[in-house]
Amino acid sequence: MLELLTTVVFIWLLIKAIGLAFKLTWGAAKVIASLLIGLALPALIICLVFVGGIALLIPIAVIGIAVGILKACV
DSSP states (O other): OOOHHHHHHHHHHHHHHHHHHHHHHHHHHHHHHHHHHHHHHHHHHHHHHHHOOGHHHHHHHHHHHHHHHHHHHH
């Protein structure tokens, strides 16, 4: 009986640990996406003002990736 009780407790703890891992992963993804947007937005503005053309693809791609990560988290 003690073995059954121990098994149930460990399964319950495993489920709680998996749930916590998902919450931490989603929080980390939101932080990374926010940092990407924060780094890419000034680069986009600089490229719009001074350069143009092909140099715009990098910050637009980074912003697109960050928005995709944020949409996947919600």
